[in-house]
Amino acid sequence: MTDAVVNLRTKMSENGIDAVILTGGANRRYFSGFTGSSGTALITHDECIFMTDSRYTIQSRQQCLGFEVKELYGRAMLDFMNDYCVRNSIKHIWIDEESLTYAQYESFFRAFGVAVDFQDGARYFAQIRMIKSAEEAEIMKTAAKMAGEAFMATVREMKVGMSELQVAELFEKHVLDLDAKTSFIIVASGENAALPHHEGNERKIGYGDIVTVDFGIIYKGYNSDCTRTFAVGDIPDELKHIYNIVKKAQHDAACQVGPGKCCGDLDKIARDIISEAGYGEYFGHSLGHSLGLDIHEMPSLSKNNSALLQPGMFVTVEPGIYIEGLGGVRIEDTLMVTENGFVNITEDVPKSLYIREF
Ligand SMILES: [Mn+2]
Known part of the structure; x- marks a missing residue:
């Protein structure tokens, strides 16, 4: 049994x-x-x-x-x-x-x-x-690692002038090379980055664009989830400013993940940072969610959730700011809750606005 x-x-x-x-x-x-x-x-x-x-x-x-x-x-x-x-x-x-x-x-x-x-x-x-076994945790770590590799390979091969869909295809190709399956791939560039779940289209990525890539694969049935935002060339100052706010909100909330921590309090840490910077109304979704066989599982890191984190849970931490007509930023890591704190299973994926030169 x-x-x-x-x-x-x-x-x-x-x-x-x-x-x-x-x-x-x-x-x-x-x-x-x-x-x-x-x-x-x-x-x-x-x-x-x-x-x-x-x-x-x-x-x-x-x-x-x-x-x-x-x-x-x-x-x-x-x-x-x-x-x-x-x-x-x-x-x-x-x-x-x-x-x-x-x-x-x-x-x-x-x-x-x-x-x-x-x-x-x-x-x-x-x-x-919601409490993953050691075996499930290993699979999820491997899934996150593979997805990160496919993402980095995609970024390396990405060229100015490619469409969002072409970048998404590159990612899917790299995932297949790793013997996994793409669960979803969102490539949102320029003003499209203001749409948290933008469906990629023919828009060509050019200099001055901010690009948000939210990617997930399925490995042995388990989901990975990670988002990075980066600049192609020089981007408007307001977007640089927003990037730094989201990065701080993401970092500060993620650092507080651990056993006994209240899900709603974690959401508040990120939300307060974004609100105090004047962008509260542009962060519409909750901070994160758990995942496993399904991409969204319990608990959710949302405002009124009084649930407490326990060792063996996995949660995403993914604040964002989205401004119509300008663009947006979201940064997301997946963390495993441990006895003493957390392990960030997506930390190998570089988190930098200037992820590479274009
Ligand atoms: Mn997510």
Whole structure:
């Protein structure tokens, strides 16, 4: 039995839950190990059953450690589960609201009737997943390192006159060379840098542009996340000024990451620095988020979040200032919370406005 299932059963006991049904998404992967696209995990206090169709029978036998694999889907699967619940007096079931479609939920309801009480367990699944095991931490460090290498290779080959999309393609090529997969790549240049999640376009990057690159890869299922902003040639003075404010806000907030630190307080450190410099209204998003199998996980480093950081959590620290018509700056690192403080897993990626000469 895996640690994930052990931890899940503890949470189930604490909340009077008899079974968990997972139909997709990162939760199914985390608790069952299954990386395919179709299958249902049923986890009770005594048994783990994975139901899938013939396309995934062999794969799930290999991946779902401690699970009994049954070739069941559709109506037959629903009948089996209903029967199973009746036989084992299963009444309270956690489902995963995030991955269960409305149609699936309705068919569950029809099959099980009112005898079963379905509750959304997503919050509890997230609580288990937010503390990474040593194995997960290694994968995340490797992912961050690979992404940083692909980014630096991209910056070295980038030329004035290339479009944002061409730069994004360069990055994707380097990620493929490292045997990983691009999760997302945002290249925002000039006034486009004022859009935090700009979709790259044909805009050609020229002298005098500020360029923000937010990049993430997926390695062994886990996400990396890092953002750097740099100048191409000489940029307007206000952008240099903003860069230094964001850099200080990012540095000062990141230095305070550690066990027992309140997520909302970390957001405040960065927000106060940006507000005191007169740019508070231009920092619209929260300071950061956790990540893992999903790019956004709990906890979030946001204003009113009173959650405390614990060793084994990973969080991004990514303040930004965005000014319409002028451009913007965002700087982001991913940090692992340790027993004594933090390890910055993206620190190898240089953080300099003049990252290279163009
Ligand atoms: Mn991020």
